[in-house]
Amino acid sequence: MPPEPSPASSPSPASGRRGLSRHLVDLAPLRASPAFARLWIGGAISGIGAFMTQVAVGLQVYEITESTFMVGLVGGIALLPMIIAGLWGGVIADVFDRRRVLIVASLTAWASTVALAALSFHDQHLHADGTHAAVWHFFVVTTLSAVASTVSNATRGSVVGRILPADMISRATALNGISFGVMLTVGPALAGVLAAGVGLPWTFTVDAVLFSAGFLGIWMLPSLPRLGERVEAGWPVLKEGLAFLRRSPNIRMSFVVDIIAMTFGRPYVLFPALGATLVGGGALTVGALAAAGAVGTMLTSLFSGPVARVHRHGVAISRAIQVFGVFAALFGLTTLVATAVEHEPAEGWGGVHWPTLAVLALCMAGMGAADEVSAIFRQTMIIQAAPDEMRGRLQGVFVVVVTGGPRLGDMYAGALAAAVALWFPPLLGGVLVIALIAILTRAQRAWREYDAQAPTP
Template sequence: MRFGDLVRRLAMDTRPLGIPAYRRLWAGQGVSFIGFQLTSVAVSAQIYDITGSSFWVGMLGPANLIPLVVFGLWGGAVADAVDRRRLLLVGAVIAWTATLALLVQAALGATHVGLLLATVAVHATGFAITGPTRGAIIPRLVPAELVPAANTLNFLAGGVGTVVGPLVGGIVLTQGGFAGAYLIDALLFGAGFYAAVRLPRLKPIGEVTRPGLRSVVDGLSYVAGHPVVMMSFVVDIIAMAFALPRALFPEIVAERFGGSLIAFGWLSASMAIGSVLGGLMSGWVGRVRRQGLALTFVIAAWGLSVAAAGLVGQLWLMVALLAFGGAADLVSSVWRQTILQTHAPDDMRGRMQGVFMVVVAGGPRLGDLRAGATASWFGATGAWIGGGIACAVVVLAVGLAVPAFRNYRPAVRGL
C-alpha cells in the first residue's frame, strides 16, 4: 500500500462538516468546551488551594454525579418529548448561570467549600440537560452512515477543548487567578449558545411519551433488554471508576513537581492530547467489525497506560503515557456512542443519551471519589497505579464473559 493511500485510510472522515447545522453545532460546542474545561481545572485547583486535601477535590465527584444522574435521566426523557433545540437552550443557560456564580465567588474571595460544591452541582445540572439533548440531535442532522464520523468529530472537538482548556488554565491561574478562568468560560459560552439558537426546530418523531418516571423506567428497561447496550455502559464505568487519576493530579504535582501549575496544566491536558491525535488518525475506527471485543481490549490498554504513568517520575513520560490512554478512550467513546445512536429508534434516543450522559459524565465522578478515598489510605501513587491495574483485570474478565458483547458486529450500513 502506498503512503498516500495509508494516510487517506487513517485520516478522519470530515463529511459531516458539509452539513451547515451540524457544522455550527460542532464549532460552537468546541469553543464553549474550552471554557468548560478551564472551569473544571480552576475549581479543582481552587478547592485544593483552600483545603490542601485530595479528599475534598474528590468530593467534586458526588457534587457532579448526583445532578448528572437525576437530571441526565430526566433530561433524556424530556428530549424525547419536546423540541430538542429549546431544551438545549434551557440547559445551556443553567450552566452559564452557575459559571457566573463561580466568577462572583472567586472575585469576592469566598473560601466556603460547601458553597463551591453546591455551585458545581448547579453547573452539572445544566450539563446533564444539554449532554443527552445534543447527542439525540446528531442523528437528526446527519444521515445514519455518517453518525460514526460525526461522533468522532464531536469527541475530537471535546479533546481539543480538554487540551487547550487545562493548558490555558495553567497560564490563566498563574496570571489572572480563579476569577480570570471563570470569566473566560463565561465569555466562550456565547459560541455554543449561538450554535444552539441557529438550529432548526427539532420536534419529536414517532410516539411521544410524557416525560416522567414512567418514561425513564422505559428507557432503563430498553437498556436492560439489550445486552450489547448494557455492556457498553458497564465497560465504560469500569474504565472511569477504576482508572481515572484526575483527582490525584494536584497531590502528585505537589509531591513530584513542586506544585507547579504548569505541570498541573500538562497533566490535566495529557489524556485530551491523546484524544486529539487519536481523532486525527481515526479513519480506521468505522471499519472495525468486532466492536465489542475491540472495546474490551482498548479499555484494558487504557488501564495499563494509566498504571504505567503512575510508575514514572518524568513529566513528559507521564504525559505521553496518559496521552496513549486518551487515544484509547476516544476510540472506545466513538464505538459506544454509535452503538446507542444506531440501535435505538428516534423516540428512545433522548433517554439512551440520558443514560449515556449519566455513565460518561458520572463514571469519572465515581473515579474522582474512588481516587480521593483510596489516596487517603494508600497514598496518591498507590491509588493511581492500583486503579489502572484493577481496570485492566476487571474489564477483561467482564467483557470477555458476555458472548453477545464479545461477538457484537454493527448492523449500520457502511460500517
C-alpha cells in the same frame, strides 16, 4: 545494476495521498450537515471554557482546603444530582423539542459559571485579609453546573442522529473526538496558564465569555420535535426507557465497561497534589497533565479514518479499555518511583522535575488515546442500535455514565490517596481495569460478536 522500477510499480504521490487520507478523520459530516458543523464548532469553543472551569474548580478547592479528598468531593457531591438529571434529562429530550431543551440547559450552565467567577472574586478579596470563602458555596454552584451540563449533553447526543444520515454516525463521533481533544488540550492548559498568570477569578470569567460561541450553534439548530405520537413527560416514559435498556445487553455492557475504566483508572484528582508536592509546577503541571491526555484523544480522532471499516465494536471497546488500564497502571508506577527521587517542588516551570512530568504526560496521552477509541465505538453503538424515540433516554444514561464514572473515580482516587499514597489508586486501578474487562468480555458472547453491519441493542 538492478533495473529501475517502472512507473507502474512505483508508488505515485497521488496514491500516497490517498493512503494517508484513508487514515485521516473524514470531514464529510461537516459538509453534509451545516447544522452539525455549527454545533460542532460552537461546542468545541465553549467546551474549552468548560474544561478550563473544571480544572479551575479543582485548583480553587485545593487552594482553600489543601486537601485532595475535598477536591474529589467536588465530583462526588454532584454525582446523585447528575444521575437524576441524566435520567430525566433524557426523558425531556425524548418528549420536547430538543433545540429548546438545549437552550434552557445551556443558559443555566452559563449562569452557574458566572456565579463561580463571582465566588472566586469574593474569595480573592477575603484572601487578602488572610481568610477564604466557604468551600461549600463552590460545591453548590458546581453541582448546579453539572446538572445543567448533564441535561445539555444528553440532548446534544440525541440530536446527532436527527441531523446526519446513519452511515456518517461513526465519522461524526470521531469528529466529536477531535473537538473533545481540543477542549481537553487547550482548556486545561489555558486554565493552568491563566490561574498562574491572572488568577482563578479571571479564568472562570473567560469561560463565561467563550459560552457565546456554543450558544450560537445551538440557537441556529432547526426545530427538533419528537417523532411519532405525543407523550407526556413522566415516570411511564422513564420506565419505558429503562425497560428498553434491560432488553439491550450490548448497550448496557457499553455502560458497564466505561464505568469500570473511569472509576478505577482516572488519576485527574491527583494532579493538584502532584503539582504541589511531588512533581512541582503547581497549576502549570495540572494543566500540562490534563492537556497531555487531550493530545492523545485528539491524535486518535485525527487519524480515525479506519473506524468506518471496523465492525466488531464490542471487541474493539474491550481492547481499548484494557490498553487504558495499562497506561493507568504505568502512571501509578511512575508516581511510586518519583517518590524516591530527591526533588524540591516549587511553583512555576523552574520547580518541575521534568523526567517525571514527561513520563506521566506520556501515560496520560496513552490513556486519552485509548479512551477515545472506546468512546467512538460506544457512542456509535448507542446511536445505531437504538430507535430515535429512545435516543434521548439512552443518551441520558450515557451522559450519567461518562460524567458520573469520573466522579466515582475522583472519590476513589482521592480517598485511597489520602489513606495510602498518591501512587496507589492508579496502580491498583489499572490492574483492576485490565482484569475486570477480560472477565466480562469472556462472559458476554453477544458483546464479543456484536457487528455494526447488523447492529442489535
